[in-house]
Amino acid sequence: MNEHPIVILTALDLEYQAVRKNLTGLRMHRHRAGTRFEVGQLPDGGCQVVLGLVGKGNQPAAVLAERAITEFNPFALLFVGVAGALWPDIGLGDVVVATHVYAYHGGTSEDDGFKARPRAWEISHEPDQIARHLARSGAWTRRLADGVAIPKVRFGPIAAGEVVQDSAISAHAQWVRQTYNDALAIEMEAAGVAQAAHLNRSLPMVVIRGISDRADGTKVATDGANWQARAVANAAAFATALAEELALESNHGRSADTAGKAGGKPVTESIKNVASGNARVGVQAGRIYGNVSIGQPPEAVLDVAAQLVELRDRLGRARTAGEVDEATFAAAEEEIIVATESLSASTEKGRNRAMIALKRLRGLLMDVVDLASKVTSIIAAVRGVL
Numbered sequence: 001m002n003e004h005p006i007v008i009l010t011a012l013d014l015e016y017q018a019v020r021k022n023l024t025g026l027r028m029h030r031h032r033a034g035t036r037f038e039v040g041q042l043p044d045g046g047c048q049v050v051l052g053l054v055g056k057g058n059q060p061a062a063v064l065a066e067r068a069i070t071e072f073n074p075f076a077l078l079f080v081g082v083a084g085a086l087w088p089d090i091g092l093g094d095v096v097v098a099t100h101v102y103a104y105h106g107g108t109s110e111d112d113g114f115k116a117r118p119r120a121w122e123i124s125h126e127p128d129q130i131a132r133h134l135a136r137s138g139a140w141t142r143r144l145a146d147g148v149a150i151p152k153v154r155f156g157p158i159a160a161g162e163v164v165q166d167s168a169i170s171a172h173a174q175w176v177r178q179t180y181n182d183a184l185a186i187e188m189e190a191a192g193v194a195q196a197a198h199l200n201r202s203l204p205m206v207v208i209r210g211i212s213d214r215a216d217g218t219k220v221a222t223d224g225a226n227w228q229a230r231a232v233a234n235a236a237a238f239a240t241a242l243a244e245e246l247a248l249e250s251n252h253g254r255s256a257d258t259a260g261k262a263g264g265k266p267v268t269e270s271i272k273n274v275a276s277g278n279a280r281v282g283v284q285a286g287r288i289y290g291n292v293s294i295g296q297p298p299e300a301v302l303d304v305a306a307q308l309v310e311l312r313d314r315l316g317r318a319r320t321a322g323e324v325d326e327a328t329f330a331a332a333e334e335e336i337i338v339a340t341e342s343l344s345a346s347t348e349k350g351r352n353r354a355m356i357a358l359k360r361l362r363g364l365l366m367d368v369v370d371l372a373s374k375v376t377s378i379i380a381a382v383r384g385v386l
Contacts, residue, residue: 005039005048006243007074009065011189014228015081016053018236022143023049025363031071035064041366042240044359047247048366049240050074054189058103058160062192069200076127076204076246079193080239082231083158083185084165084215086177091211092227093151095238096185097131098207099123100157103191104180116179120157121194124204130245131155131206140241144234151210151234156184158207160191168216186215206242210235304381308340311374315365323368335361343382354382 010016020026026040029050038051050072054064065077083096090096103119123131134140135153144150159180167173176186190207197205210231213222222228315332318324324332335357342354358379365371 004073004075005050006076006078006246007050007052007065007068007072008078008080008239008243009052009054009061009068009193010079011054011056011061011081012232013053015232015236016051018229018232019051019080019239022236022240023051025366026051029071031067033067035067037068037071041363042244044244044356044363047244049243054193057162057188058190058192060192061189062196065193065196066200069196069203074203075250076206076243077193077197078239078243079190079205079207080232080235081187081189081209082212082228082235083187083209084213084219085185085211086159086180086183086215088214090154090184090214091152092213092222093149093231093234094211095151095153095234096158096209096211097123097128097135097153097155097238098158098190098209099128099155101190101194101207102157102159102180102183103161103195104159104176105161114175118180119191119195121191121198121205123206124202126249127204127206127242127246128155130249131242134238134242134245140238143237143241148230148233153238154184157182158190158209159183159186160188160194161186162188164188164219165215166213166217166219168214173215185209185211204246206239208235208239208242304343304378305340307374307378307381308336308343311371311378312336314371314374318368318371324365324371328364332361332364335364339378351382355379358382 008019010019020038022042023038023040024043026038029037029039031037035052039048040051041048050068052064052068054061061079065079068074069077085092085094099122101121104116106117106119108115108117132155135155138150141150157180159176161176163172165173165176165186176183187209193207194205197203210233212228212231213219312333315324315329315336319326319329338357339354339361342350342357344350358375362372362375362379365375
């Protein structure tokens with residue numbers, strides 16, 4: 001299990017509410033300086049999420065992003081909201097994932113004009129790859145409301161400044177489009193968030209924006225047509241799906257890294273031998289790094305069942321100790337029963353049903369770290385059984 005949450009920040013109340021609708025089990029967390037965050041989970045319980053509101057502008061975004069990072073020590077940071085499109089082929093409602101963030105207001109004023117001196121931050125490779133795979137698979141669209149047209153997901157730079165741009169012909173608009181002609185969208189907070197993430201051990205950070213206007217003088221009309229709400233709903237759907245994928249990848253990567261190193265030496269090759277019938281697999285090796293597993297799949301199933309029995313016992317002790325209330329205990333016990341019965345069928349359908357029950361169970365026990373960690377280890381075991 002991830003011991004750390006993922007932080008999602010927004011600038012506007014409308015954006016905050018759009019993300020909030022995708023979370024469950026929310027509880028308030030008050031920072032000592034007065035900032036109020038909400039902590040919850042994604043619906044399947046696989047990821048703990050901290051939600052915060054930073055307000056408009058790069059400076060407050062940077063300050064409150066730093067505050068969230070210090071307070072919660074997240075494994076990743078997402079910034080979600082709306083933006084204006086810089087080019088006519090980008091549709092209203094499209095989702096833009098920033099490959100780069102340009103802080104475009106930096107520069108020097110000289111006799112022959114204003115010369116740009118921008119700062120730029122690039123998305124980390126792994127989150128970029130996960131986001132692109134998610135967009136290709138289309139799995140994230142399940143989080144969209146019924147009947148909503150599926151938007152395009154675009155990857156490209158986003159320009160972040162300190163003004164609301166609503167013109168295609170002003171000197172400022174022309175300068176932005178000429179100087180940053182690869183930018184897809186323009187907004188006011190991503191540079192501050194990117195800087196905060198960069199200064200915290202290059203914390204993985206992804207900016208996800210829904211296109212709510214064209215930054216060309218038609219903002220009043222598009223806002224009146226409710227495009228802000230529609231665009232941010234799309235962005236929130238993609239962002240929460242990405243949060244889940246980042247959490248799963250973080251868990252997988254940590255497990256692989258732990259298992260793959262011994263004395264600082266990485267495992268470079270994985271060998272799997274499977275025997276059936278009366279055959280047996282023998283192992284002859286001079287030196288082994290990592291894990292060695294010997295056994296038959298039925299024994300592995302029994303091992304998972306034994307882990308579920310142990311988990312149920314630990315759950316009972318947690319209830320007695322007051323770590324788990326009665327309602328949570330009853331709901332968790334029901335999910336354990338579902339997982340146990342589903343795995344006993346030894347079918348793909350049973351495995352999938354068990355995985356769903358275990359993810360729900362992890363969400364129920366998120367506040368009890370040792371129990372949630374145990375559930376995560378069982379999930380990993382189930383993945384390797386069938």
